[in-house]
Amino acid sequence: MSQSQSIYMLSFVAYLLGMVLISWFVSRWQRSSDDYLLAGRKVPFFLTLGTTVATMVGTGSSMGAVGFAYQHAWAGSLYGIGGALGILLLAWLFAPVRQQGFATMSEELASYVDNKEIVKKILALLIYAASIGWLGAHLIGGGMYLAWLTGVGEVSAKLIIGIGLAIYVTLGGYSAVVWTDAIQAIILFVGFLLMAYFAVDFIGGWGALSQNNIATSNGILSYQSIGVIPAVSISLAVLVGVLATPSFRQRIYAANNVKSIRRSFFISGGLYLGFSLIPAVIGICAYLINDNLDNAAYAFPYIALNTLPLAIGGFILLAGISATLSSASSDAIAGVSVLISDIYQWLFGATIPATKQLLISRIAMLMTVFTALALALLSNDIISYITKMVSVVLAGLCVMGLLGRFWQKYTWQGSLATLVGGSVTAILIGANHSWLSYFGNPIIPALCSASLLGILVSVFTKKSSSDVSSPQKDVSEEQVAS
16 A cells, blocks of 8 residues: 555545544434434434535445546536436425425325335335445445555455444434535535546646547537437436435435425535536546546546645545445435334334334444445446436336325325336336447336326226325425425
8 A cells, every 4th residue: 555545544534533423422412213313303404405415416426427427528417417406306396295294205105195005015125225225336436436545455445435334324323414414515515626626737727628529529418429318318317316215305304394405405406506517527537637447437536546636635535435425324324214114113013112212223224234235345337336226216216206296196006006117117128238228227218117107007096085185195285385
């Protein structure tokens, strides 16, 4: 390990110790699983904003987008555009569900179809799987990044990231997540801006960036490099990820009121839209410096190692790790919430005794993180991992949330058709090379089949009038406007 690599490792260890210290500090006020998983449902505006921004700038939208820009120039901005639209839609359409006091996304979606037991169980399993999937993606990205910067083996790097995450999230729960996320959001923005500045300066300034062939010859957002439909698919996959990822719903359930949620989400969307250009700039610069990297995902750490002063490089390390840990911790909390609130009750037929809530929640957290870590050790392709998981798992959840909340004739049979249709279609498209090449990823056909099947089956299994007027299902004008 070189001197610079040793400094990077020491920076990471110091950073991780700081996160653990914050987690220990906030853990002293926790008394129940509600405190541990939702921070007592009293998260104020500035913490909701900080944790949302930090979670959005995750592994895929930072390191993954940089790697994609390395291959396809300005198309790397598609991730940020899709994410910004997703969080704005989430604020507009789903912020009012805070008033109904849900604890998990599976509880919310099941309420739209009269809390049918089989739907609740399937949702709990799917959402837990989705949370582990996202968590695994962040561990993959963080491990690859740490390995490049410090020289440790990739498996060792993933283990370091996973164990470090397990310690500080298990200790502090959601309160620790929102506080550390607020700090990480600042590190993220400053770090990525510095990285873009030094990368552009290294290649000779903005003129050298804007006038090179890969940045100018492929149309707006370099869509010609990948095709129009695949370009739309990328942004749509990220948008669906925001609308259907449990960790974003967790922010709604934990915030202190609807107004706070909407303000934080709207500001996050604006910031994220501006941020979308930064990974593209870094990726293009990496390509101009070295167009022969073995793996495009290494473009981000390559820039950090080869264009930055050593002191700035240590700070950039923290920015990259922040992108990983902030998103990973949120997904871990969302997964454990489902495991504790829904799956535990389903398996054991009872709620957790108050005296054991914290202990069991922490055990569940360790189990969740190490399950995701085991899966992450088997994969190295961040973008493929994320897009496949989004299409197979989240397309149906997204459609179910939209139909369930805004269409009163949606039935529980229709919801099952939505979930099955989205997943099966995504698997079929993914298995056919020509179809996958045409669409870019399976999200468009998965959304279409999930919607069509959900509507058709609901039409043929109509609700009774008493079902349609269910108070849990109604969405009043006052709620939507609040």
